[in-house]
Amino acid sequence: MRDEELSATLLAWYGRHGRDLPWRVGPAARLAGARPDPYAVWLSEVMLQQTTVAAVRDYFRRFTALWPDVHALAAAEDGAVMGEWAGLGYYARARNLLKCARVVSAELGGRFPDTVEGLRALPGIGPYTAAAVAAIAFDRPATVVDGNVERVMSRLFLVETPLPQAKGPLTELAGRLTPPVHPGDHAQAVMDLGATICTPRNPACGICPWRDPCAARAAGVQADLPRKAPKKAKPVRHGIIWVARRDDGAWFLERRPETGLLGGMLGWPGSDWVEGAPPADPMPPLSAGWQDTGEEVRHTFTHFHLRLRLWIAQVGPQAGCAGDGGADELQSGRGFVPAGAFRPSDLPTLMRKAFDLARPRLTDD
DNA sequence: AAAACGGGGCA
DNA sequence: TGCCCAGTTTT
Numbered sequence: 001m002r003d004e005e006l007s008a009t010l011l012a013w014y015g016r017h018g019r020d021l022p023w024r025v026g027p028a029a030r031l032a033g034a035r036p037d038p039y040a041v042w043l044s045e046v047m048l049q050q051t052t053v054a055a056v057r058d059y060f061r062r063f064t065a066l067w068p069d070v071h072a073l074a075a076a077e078d079g080a081v082m083g084e085w086a087g088l089g090y091y092a093r094a095r096n097l098l099k100c101a102r103v104v105s106a107e108l109g110g111r112f113p114d115t116v117e118g119l120r121a122l123p124g125i126g127p128y129t130a131a132a133v134a135a136i137a138f139d140r141p142a143t144v145v146d147g148n149v150e151r152v153m154s155r156l157f158l159v160e161t162p163l164p165q166a167k168g169p170l171t172e173l174a175g176r177l178t179p180p181v182h183p184g185d186h187a188q189a190v191m192d193l194g195a196t197i198c199t200p201r202n203p204a205c206g207i208c209p210w211r212d213p214c215a216a217r218a219a220g221v222q223a224d225l226p227r228k229a230p231k232k233a234k235p236v237r238h239g240i241i242w243v244a245r246r247d248d249g250a251w252f253l254e255r256r257p258e259t260g261l262l263g264g265m266l267g268w269p270g271s272d273w274v275e276g277a278p279p280a281d282p283m284p285p286l287s288a289g290w291q292d293t294g295e296e297v298r299h300t301f302t303h304f305h306l307r308l309r310l311w312i313a314q315v316g317p318q319a320g321c322a323g324d325g326g327a328d329e330l331q332s333g334r335g336f337v338p339a340g341a342f343r344p345s346d347l348p349t350l351m352r353k354a355f356d357l358a359r360p361r362l363t364d365d
Numbered sequence: 366a367a368a369a370c371g372g373g374g375c376a
Numbered sequence: 377t378g379c380c381c382a383g384t385t386t387t
Contacts, residue, residue: 048382055373056382089371092385125386146382164366185385191382201376231379261370302370349372368387375379 001213006156007179007186012211014189019034022060024188038112038137039070045132046124052092053195059088070238071114073098074105079255079330083346087163091348096124114138136184143175144187148194155198158215162227187231218268234304238278241270241297243284243309243332243358247317249339252286255330261301267351269334270308278309285334288313295357299350306350312358340359 001007020026023044025036043063047056062084067073073081078098085094089093100123104112112133113119119130131142134238150163153170161169179186206216244252258264269285284290290313297308328339344355 043384050371050381050383052373052381087371088371090383092370093383097385124384128383132382147380148382188382195382228379234378263370301371302372303368340384366387369381369385373381376377 003176004179006210006213009209010177010189010193011179011182014185014192018185018189018192019053022057022064036137038114038133040064040081041137042100042112042125042133043073044095045129045136046093047088049093049129055088059084069103070101070110071286073101078264079266079346083266083343084091086265086346086348087352089349091263091265095258099123100125104288112137114140116140116142132187135187139184140181141178141180141183142187143178144191145171145174146191148191148198151200151226152194152198152210155203155216156210156214157221158219158221159225160227162229164229166226192247195218195318227334232303234300235275236272236305236307237275239273239306239308239313240279240282241354242269242290242313243354243362244286244288244313244315245358245362246313246315246336250336251339251342252334253330253337253342254285254334255332257332261308262350265348265351266330266346267348268354273306273308276282278307284311286315288315293357293361296322297313297350297354297357299318308350308354310354310357312361314362329353 021034022045023040025034044056044060047059065077066084071238076098081098082091082094087090088094103122104110113122114134114137116130116134119133120127125133128144128146131144132329134142135144145167150167153159153173154166157173159166159169159173174190177186177190193208193210198202201223203222205211205214205222208214211217214222216225242252248250252269253266254269256262256265271279271282273357281288290311291317293310293312295310297310299306299308344352347355
Protein backbone atom coordinates (compact mmCIF):
# COMPACT_ATOMS: atom_id res chain seq x y z
CA MET A 1 0.00 0.00 0.00
CA ARG A 2 1.27 3.46 -0.86
CA ASP A 3 2.06 5.94 1.91
CA GLU A 4 -0.81 8.20 0.81
CA GLU A 5 -3.27 5.32 1.05
CA LEU A 6 -2.00 4.40 4.49
CA SER A 7 -2.44 7.98 5.72
CA ALA A 8 -5.89 8.24 4.20
CA THR A 9 -7.01 4.96 5.77
CA LEU A 10 -5.75 6.10 9.15
CA LEU A 11 -7.36 9.53 8.93
CA ALA A 12 -10.71 7.95 8.07
CA TRP A 13 -10.38 5.70 11.12
CA TYR A 14 -9.48 8.70 13.29
CA GLY A 15 -12.59 10.52 12.11
CA ARG A 16 -14.72 7.72 13.50
CA HIS A 17 -12.71 6.53 16.50
CA GLY A 18 -10.59 9.47 17.63
CA ARG A 19 -10.93 10.02 21.35
CA ASP A 20 -12.67 13.00 22.89
CA LEU A 21 -10.07 14.59 25.17
CA PRO A 22 -10.25 17.78 27.23
CA TRP A 23 -7.47 19.44 25.22
CA ARG A 24 -8.90 18.55 21.83
CA VAL A 25 -11.27 20.62 19.72
CA GLY A 26 -14.51 18.71 19.20
CA PRO A 27 -15.43 17.42 15.72
CA ALA A 28 -18.16 20.04 15.18
CA ALA A 29 -15.91 22.97 16.09
CA ARG A 30 -13.10 21.53 13.98
CA LEU A 31 -15.37 21.37 10.93
CA ALA A 32 -16.11 25.03 11.56
CA GLY A 33 -12.39 25.67 11.24
CA ALA A 34 -11.51 26.02 14.93
CA ARG A 35 -7.90 25.39 15.93
CA PRO A 36 -6.94 24.20 19.38
CA ASP A 37 -5.47 26.74 21.79
CA PRO A 38 -1.64 26.45 21.61
CA TYR A 39 -1.46 26.93 25.37
CA ALA A 40 -3.76 23.96 25.92
CA VAL A 41 -1.85 21.85 23.40
CA TRP A 42 1.51 22.70 24.98
CA LEU A 43 0.25 22.10 28.53
CA SER A 44 -1.30 18.75 27.64
CA GLU A 45 1.75 17.58 25.70
CA VAL A 46 4.12 18.38 28.55
CA MET A 47 1.86 16.53 30.97
CA LEU A 48 1.69 13.59 28.57
CA GLN A 49 5.47 13.12 28.50
CA GLN A 50 5.99 9.56 29.78
CA THR A 51 2.52 9.74 31.28
CA THR A 52 -0.77 8.12 30.29
CA VAL A 53 -3.89 9.98 29.20
CA ALA A 54 -5.82 8.60 32.17
CA ALA A 55 -3.34 10.12 34.62
CA VAL A 56 -3.24 13.49 32.84
CA ARG A 57 -6.96 14.19 32.35
CA ASP A 58 -7.79 15.62 35.79
CA TYR A 59 -4.48 17.44 36.18
CA PHE A 60 -5.10 19.20 32.87
CA ARG A 61 -8.56 20.27 33.98
CA ARG A 62 -7.31 21.62 37.30
CA PHE A 63 -4.43 23.52 35.68
CA THR A 64 -6.60 25.19 33.05
CA ALA A 65 -9.22 26.07 35.68
CA LEU A 66 -6.59 27.70 37.89
CA TRP A 67 -4.52 29.20 35.08
CA PRO A 68 -6.60 29.68 31.89
CA ASP A 69 -3.78 31.15 29.80
CA VAL A 70 -0.01 31.40 29.66
CA HIS A 71 0.06 34.81 31.38
CA ALA A 72 -1.88 33.46 34.34
CA LEU A 73 0.45 30.49 34.65
CA ALA A 74 3.51 32.71 34.33
CA ALA A 75 2.24 34.82 37.24
CA ALA A 76 1.64 31.81 39.52
CA GLU A 77 3.68 31.12 42.64
CA ASP A 78 6.28 28.35 42.22
CA GLY A 79 4.92 26.47 45.24
CA ALA A 80 1.37 26.58 43.92
CA VAL A 81 2.38 25.04 40.59
CA MET A 82 4.57 22.38 42.21
CA GLY A 83 1.70 21.53 44.57
CA GLU A 84 -0.77 21.11 41.72
CA TRP A 85 1.74 18.93 39.86
CA ALA A 86 2.27 16.69 42.91
CA GLY A 87 1.57 13.05 42.08
CA LEU A 88 2.12 13.42 38.35
CA GLY A 89 5.85 12.71 38.54
CA TYR A 90 8.94 13.89 36.67
CA TYR A 91 8.89 17.17 38.57
CA ALA A 92 11.50 18.79 36.35
CA ARG A 93 8.61 19.05 33.91
CA ALA A 94 6.74 21.39 36.27
CA ARG A 95 9.80 23.56 36.86
CA ASN A 96 10.43 23.81 33.11
CA LEU A 97 6.73 24.42 32.51
CA LEU A 98 6.91 27.54 34.65
CA LYS A 99 10.17 28.68 33.06
CA CYS A 100 8.66 28.23 29.62
CA ALA A 101 5.43 30.04 30.54
CA ARG A 102 7.42 33.00 31.85
CA VAL A 103 9.51 33.23 28.68
CA VAL A 104 6.44 33.03 26.44
CA SER A 105 4.53 35.52 28.60
CA ALA A 106 7.27 38.09 29.12
CA GLU A 107 9.37 37.81 25.97
CA LEU A 108 6.99 36.54 23.30
CA GLY A 109 3.87 38.49 24.17
CA GLY A 110 2.09 35.33 25.27
CA ARG A 111 2.29 33.72 21.82
CA PHE A 112 3.94 30.35 21.40
CA PRO A 113 6.35 29.99 18.46
CA ASP A 114 4.67 28.32 15.47
CA THR A 115 7.71 26.44 14.22
CA VAL A 116 9.52 23.33 15.44
CA GLU A 117 12.79 25.25 15.81
CA GLY A 118 11.18 28.07 17.75
CA LEU A 119 9.39 25.70 20.09
CA ARG A 120 12.43 23.47 20.50
CA ALA A 121 14.37 26.39 22.02
CA LEU A 122 11.98 26.69 24.98
CA PRO A 123 12.57 24.98 28.37
CA GLY A 124 11.04 21.52 28.67
CA ILE A 125 10.27 21.26 24.95
CA GLY A 126 12.25 18.52 23.20
CA PRO A 127 11.89 16.92 19.76
CA TYR A 128 8.58 15.25 20.56
CA THR A 129 6.75 18.19 22.12
CA ALA A 130 8.05 20.68 19.53
CA ALA A 131 6.71 18.50 16.72
CA ALA A 132 3.43 17.83 18.52
CA VAL A 133 2.66 21.49 19.21
CA ALA A 134 3.76 22.57 15.72
CA ALA A 135 1.54 19.94 14.08
CA ILE A 136 -1.50 20.03 16.36
CA ALA A 137 -1.70 23.73 17.21
CA PHE A 138 -0.23 25.24 14.03
CA ASP A 139 -0.88 22.64 11.34
CA ARG A 140 2.80 22.31 10.48
CA PRO A 141 3.77 19.06 8.72
CA ALA A 142 6.04 18.00 11.60
CA THR A 143 6.68 14.35 12.32
CA VAL A 144 5.70 13.36 15.83
CA VAL A 145 7.54 10.36 17.28
CA ASP A 146 6.65 8.99 20.69
CA GLY A 147 6.53 5.50 22.13
CA ASN A 148 3.25 4.82 20.35
CA VAL A 149 4.58 5.89 16.97
CA GLU A 150 7.71 3.79 17.43
CA ARG A 151 5.61 0.74 18.23
CA VAL A 152 3.17 1.26 15.38
CA MET A 153 5.93 1.87 12.80
CA SER A 154 8.02 -1.07 13.99
CA ARG A 155 5.02 -3.32 13.43
CA LEU A 156 3.63 -1.83 10.24
CA PHE A 157 7.05 -2.03 8.55
CA LEU A 158 8.44 -5.00 10.49
CA VAL A 159 11.49 -3.25 11.94
CA GLU A 160 13.39 -5.82 14.00
CA THR A 161 16.26 -3.59 15.07
CA PRO A 162 16.03 -3.03 18.84
CA LEU A 163 15.42 0.39 20.40
CA PRO A 164 17.02 2.79 20.96
CA GLN A 165 19.05 1.89 17.84
CA ALA A 166 15.90 1.79 15.73
CA LYS A 167 14.87 5.33 16.66
CA GLY A 168 16.33 6.87 13.48
CA PRO A 169 14.81 4.42 10.99
CA LEU A 170 11.43 4.55 12.75
CA THR A 171 11.44 8.35 12.65
CA GLU A 172 12.25 8.19 8.94
CA LEU A 173 9.34 5.82 8.32
CA ALA A 174 6.96 7.97 10.35
CA GLY A 175 8.09 10.99 8.37
CA ARG A 176 7.21 9.36 5.07
CA LEU A 177 3.66 8.81 6.29
CA THR A 178 3.17 12.38 7.49
CA PRO A 179 0.73 14.01 5.04
CA PRO A 180 0.90 17.67 3.95
CA VAL A 181 -2.75 18.17 4.91
CA HIS A 182 -4.04 17.81 8.48
CA PRO A 183 -0.65 16.73 9.87
CA GLY A 184 -1.93 17.41 13.39
CA ASP A 185 -4.83 15.03 12.99
CA HIS A 186 -2.47 12.48 11.46
CA ALA A 187 -0.09 12.73 14.42
CA GLN A 188 -2.91 12.28 16.92
CA ALA A 189 -4.34 9.46 14.86
CA VAL A 190 -1.12 7.42 14.97
CA MET A 191 -0.84 7.97 18.71
CA ASP A 192 -4.50 7.08 19.28
CA LEU A 193 -4.00 3.94 17.25
CA GLY A 194 -1.00 3.00 19.36
CA ALA A 195 -2.82 3.76 22.60
CA THR A 196 -6.07 1.96 21.83
CA ILE A 197 -5.46 -0.69 19.11
CA CYS A 198 -1.75 -1.26 18.56
CA THR A 199 -1.05 -1.74 22.26
CA PRO A 200 2.20 -3.14 23.70
CA ARG A 201 0.61 -6.49 24.58
CA ASN A 202 -2.35 -8.13 22.91
CA PRO A 203 -2.81 -5.65 20.06
CA ALA A 204 -6.37 -5.64 18.71
CA CYS A 205 -5.36 -6.44 15.13
CA GLY A 206 -8.88 -7.62 14.32
CA ILE A 207 -10.23 -4.08 14.39
CA CYS A 208 -7.09 -2.26 13.17
CA PRO A 209 -7.41 -0.04 10.09
CA TRP A 210 -3.88 -1.11 9.12
CA ARG A 211 -4.51 -4.81 9.64
CA ASP A 212 -4.00 -5.70 5.97
CA PRO A 213 -0.82 -3.70 5.23
CA CYS A 214 0.81 -4.58 8.59
CA ALA A 215 3.99 -6.58 7.92
CA ALA A 216 4.44 -7.74 11.51
CA ARG A 217 0.90 -9.07 11.57
CA ALA A 218 1.53 -10.99 8.34
CA ALA A 219 4.61 -12.53 9.94
CA GLY A 220 2.78 -13.17 13.23
CA VAL A 221 5.35 -11.30 15.33
CA GLN A 222 3.41 -8.12 16.12
CA ALA A 223 3.33 -8.75 19.87
CA ASP A 224 7.15 -9.05 19.96
CA LEU A 225 7.77 -5.62 18.44
CA PRO A 226 9.34 -3.23 18.97
CA ARG A 227 12.37 -5.11 20.29
CA LYS A 228 14.23 -3.34 23.07
CA ALA A 229 17.74 -3.47 24.40
CA PRO A 230 17.87 -5.15 27.84
CA LYS A 231 17.69 -2.84 30.81
CA LYS A 232 19.63 -2.78 34.03
CA ALA A 233 18.30 -4.17 37.28
CA LYS A 234 17.21 -1.66 39.92
CA PRO A 235 19.31 -1.56 43.10
CA VAL A 236 17.69 -1.10 46.52
CA ARG A 237 18.51 2.00 48.57
CA HIS A 238 17.82 2.47 52.26
CA GLY A 239 17.31 5.49 54.47
CA ILE A 240 15.32 7.10 57.26
CA ILE A 241 12.47 9.58 57.05
CA TRP A 242 11.40 11.82 59.92
CA VAL A 243 7.84 13.05 60.41
CA ALA A 244 7.25 15.41 63.33
CA ARG A 245 4.08 17.09 64.48
CA ARG A 246 3.83 19.86 67.03
CA ASP A 247 1.14 19.86 69.73
CA ASP A 248 -0.72 22.64 67.91
CA GLY A 249 -0.96 20.40 64.87
CA ALA A 250 1.78 21.98 62.75
CA TRP A 251 3.91 19.65 60.59
CA PHE A 252 7.69 19.78 60.22
CA LEU A 253 8.28 19.97 56.46
CA GLU A 254 11.03 20.90 54.06
CA ARG A 255 11.17 22.37 50.58
CA ARG A 256 13.55 20.19 48.57
CA PRO A 257 16.35 21.74 46.49
CA GLU A 258 15.44 22.81 42.96
CA THR A 259 17.67 20.23 41.35
CA GLY A 260 17.80 16.48 41.82
CA LEU A 261 15.21 13.93 42.83
CA LEU A 262 11.76 15.40 43.62
CA GLY A 263 13.36 18.80 43.03
CA GLY A 264 11.34 21.76 44.27
CA MET A 265 8.76 19.56 45.98
CA LEU A 266 7.51 19.61 49.55
CA GLY A 267 8.59 16.68 51.71
CA TRP A 268 9.72 15.30 55.05
CA PRO A 269 13.34 15.55 56.20
CA GLY A 270 15.35 12.38 55.77
CA SER A 271 18.76 10.76 55.80
CA ASP A 272 20.82 10.03 52.71
CA TRP A 273 19.61 7.09 50.64
CA VAL A 274 22.34 4.48 50.33
CA GLU A 275 22.70 1.04 48.82
CA GLY A 276 23.19 -1.81 51.28
CA ALA A 277 22.44 -1.38 54.99
CA PRO A 278 20.43 1.54 56.38
CA PRO A 279 22.46 4.43 57.86
CA ALA A 280 23.75 3.42 61.30
CA ASP A 281 23.63 6.65 63.30
CA PRO A 282 21.17 9.00 61.66
CA MET A 283 21.08 12.65 62.75
CA PRO A 284 17.48 13.83 63.18
CA PRO A 285 16.54 17.26 61.79
CA LEU A 286 15.54 18.61 65.20
CA SER A 287 15.93 17.39 68.76
CA ALA A 288 12.77 15.68 69.94
CA GLY A 289 11.54 12.41 71.38
CA TRP A 290 11.95 10.46 68.16
CA GLN A 291 10.34 7.08 67.99
CA ASP A 292 11.11 4.30 65.52
CA THR A 293 7.78 3.08 64.17
CA GLY A 294 9.32 -0.09 62.81
CA GLU A 295 7.41 0.65 59.60
CA GLU A 296 8.96 1.09 56.16
CA VAL A 297 7.89 3.39 53.36
CA ARG A 298 8.49 1.58 50.09
CA HIS A 299 8.70 3.32 46.77
CA THR A 300 10.18 2.62 43.35
CA PHE A 301 11.75 5.30 41.19
CA THR A 302 12.86 5.03 37.58
CA HIS A 303 16.23 3.58 38.46
CA PHE A 304 16.12 2.23 42.03
CA HIS A 305 13.88 0.83 44.76
CA LEU A 306 13.71 2.78 47.99
CA ARG A 307 12.94 1.66 51.57
CA LEU A 308 12.70 4.36 54.21
CA ARG A 309 12.40 3.55 57.92
CA LEU A 310 9.77 5.85 59.41
CA TRP A 311 10.56 7.73 62.63
CA ILE A 312 8.00 10.03 64.20
CA ALA A 313 7.95 12.63 66.97
CA GLN A 314 5.31 14.58 68.84
CA VAL A 315 6.93 17.82 69.96
CA GLY A 316 6.06 20.58 72.41
CA PRO A 317 4.45 23.91 71.54
CA GLN A 318 7.72 25.84 71.95
CA ALA A 319 9.45 24.19 69.00
CA GLY A 320 10.17 26.36 65.98
CA CYS A 321 7.97 29.28 66.99
CA ALA A 322 9.75 31.70 64.70
CA GLY A 323 9.11 31.78 61.00
CA ASP A 324 5.98 29.70 60.94
CA GLY A 325 4.19 29.97 57.66
CA GLY A 326 2.13 28.14 55.11
CA ALA A 327 3.53 25.59 52.69
CA ASP A 328 3.84 28.28 50.04
CA GLU A 329 5.83 30.44 52.41
CA LEU A 330 8.22 27.53 52.87
CA GLN A 331 10.37 28.79 50.00
CA SER A 332 13.37 26.72 50.95
CA GLY A 333 14.74 24.88 53.94
CA ARG A 334 12.70 23.46 56.81
CA GLY A 335 10.02 24.65 59.14
CA PHE A 336 6.73 23.99 60.88
CA VAL A 337 3.69 24.44 58.67
CA PRO A 338 0.34 24.97 60.46
CA ALA A 339 -2.14 22.17 59.87
CA GLY A 340 -4.53 24.58 58.17
CA ALA A 341 -1.89 25.61 55.63
CA PHE A 342 -0.76 22.07 54.80
CA ARG A 343 -2.38 20.19 51.92
CA PRO A 344 -1.30 16.53 51.80
CA SER A 345 -2.08 16.64 48.08
CA ASP A 346 0.92 18.96 47.64
CA LEU A 347 3.22 16.03 48.47
CA PRO A 348 4.82 13.79 45.85
CA THR A 349 3.75 10.17 46.20
CA LEU A 350 6.72 8.96 48.26
CA MET A 351 6.16 11.72 50.84
CA ARG A 352 2.43 11.11 50.75
CA LYS A 353 3.01 7.45 51.63
CA ALA A 354 5.06 8.49 54.65
CA PHE A 355 2.35 10.94 55.68
CA ASP A 356 -0.39 8.32 55.43
CA LEU A 357 1.67 5.98 57.59
CA ALA A 358 2.55 8.63 60.18
CA ARG A 359 -0.71 10.56 60.57
CA PRO A 360 -2.68 8.00 62.61
CA ARG A 361 0.23 7.84 65.07
CA LEU A 362 0.38 11.57 65.69
CA THR A 363 -2.30 13.61 67.46
CA ASP A 364 -3.26 17.25 67.04
CA ASP A 365 -4.51 17.76 70.61
C1' DA B 366 25.89 7.55 24.45
C1' DA B 367 24.21 6.88 28.93
C1' DA B 368 22.13 8.18 33.10
C1' DA B 369 18.75 10.77 35.81
C1' DC B 370 14.19 11.53 36.44
C1' DG B 371 7.85 9.31 38.89
C1' DG B 372 4.09 7.05 39.01
C1' DG B 373 0.35 4.01 38.04
C1' DG B 374 -1.79 0.24 35.53
C1' DC B 375 -1.41 -4.14 33.73
C1' DA B 376 -0.28 -9.20 32.93
C1' DT C 377 7.58 -8.52 40.01
C1' DG C 378 8.74 -6.36 35.42
C1' DC C 379 7.16 -3.69 31.57
C1' DC C 380 5.10 0.16 29.53
C1' DC C 381 3.93 4.89 28.81
C1' DA C 382 1.91 11.43 24.03
C1' DG C 383 10.39 12.45 26.67
C1' DT C 384 13.76 16.03 28.28
C1' DT C 385 17.87 17.34 30.43
C1' DT C 386 22.27 16.55 32.17
C1' DT C 387 26.62 14.30 32.27
